[in-house]
Amino acid sequence: MENIIIEGSRDTYFIPSVNFELHTGICEIVGESFLEDTIDFYKPLMNWVEDYIEQEKRPLAFIIKLTYFNTSTSRCILDILNILKDYEEAGGEVVVNWHFDENDIDMEEDIEDYIQDTGLEINLIPFQKK
Amino acid sequence: MQNMINTQELLDLYNLANNKTLLSYTGIFDGQILSVIAENIESNLAQNPNASRKVFKIFLELAQNISFYSTEKQTNSKGKVNGMGILILQEFEDHYSCSTGNMGNTEMLKEVIKKCETINILERDDLREYKRKLRSLPASAKGGGNIGLVQVALTSGNPLAYKIIPITKTDSFYIVNTKINK
Known part of the structure; x- marks a missing residue:
């Protein structure tokens, strides 16, 4: 297994920065997510998490x-969180931290919905937008 | 000069996009256009970050629906096939209004209308539950969340306005309008 590092950009599409680090087990997704093919982008990330858990x-x-993600991304996030929940239930140690703009009430609601959907404990961490 | 729009038609079009209009666009809804318009919305509405974020989100959801589901297609310079449609973003005293229109298959649009009806009768908490229910269903082939319109209604906080106008035997013009409070 190797790290996944993707530099985010805002070009024709909005690509989030990804940093999945094998050594520390810290996986970060940062930025905005509006992609040409959402599943193409997220499938390798899901596979990585599954491999990490298994190996x-x-x-x-x-x-x-993420300050913005579209609804097709929202489904991929749900899939990842469900994998994490399964890992936790199987005895794995999982921490999920979700940083959001303190003024973005919609985002806060979205995170609450994920908590309800997955049963995962998600730490809501508000930040002040510069 | 049969292939040229006449001046009166152009003036009518211009007047239609009246002084309330911040942005109007007709044509292909591909990734490049979507990101340019989204960035434009963000910078134009920067003085009101809350509304700006909402309009940005709503625009992108509605626009992605057009690129996926419009039955009028065009191939862009990169060889990608995308749907065509129209967008109008207007500013009023206490709200913004985002409207999109596109051609669609009438049978499919009837399902969309049913979904709009459901969305409009649900209270916010029930709407959130409805979104969660749809999100847990298998994704469509296009990877769409199947929940774009629900997300639009949740983001706007106002009911959707919508209409389909039959154009051909199989296709209709579909319009959806949403209001974003300032």
Whole structure:
């Protein structure tokens, strides 16, 4: 297994920055997510998390700091969170931190909906937009 | 000069996009256009970050629906096929209004209208539950969340206005309008 590093950009589409680090088990998704093919982008990330769980069996920290994601991304996020929940139920150690703009009430609601959907404990971490 | 729009038609079009209009666009809804318009919305509405964020989100959802589901297609310079449609963003004293229109298959649009009706009768908490229910269903082939319109209604906080106008035997023009409070 190798790290996944994707530099985010805002060009024809909005690509989030991704940093999945094998050594620390810290997985970060940051930025905006509006992609040409959402599943093409997220499938390798899901596979990575599954492989990490299966092969490494170590604690995993998932950090989301997305200021915008479209609804097809929202489904991929749900899939990842469900994988994490299954890992936790199987005895794995999982931490999910979700950073959001303190003024973005819609985002806060979205995160609450994910908590309800997955049963995962998600730490809501508000930040002040510069 | 049969292939040229006459001046009166152009003036009518211009007047139609009256002084309330911040942005109007007709044509292909591909990734490039979507990101340019989204960035334009963001910078134009920057003085009101809350409304700006909402209009940005709503525009992108409605626009992606057009690129996926419009039955009028065009191939862009990169060889990608995308739907065509129209967008009008207007500013009023206490709200913004975002309207989109596109051609669609009438049978499919009837399902869309049913969904709009459901969305409009649901209270916010029930609408959130409805979104969660739709999101847990298998994704459509295009990877769409199947929940774009629900998300639009949740983001806007206002009911959707919508209409379909039959054009051909199989296709209709579909218009959806949403209001974003300032």
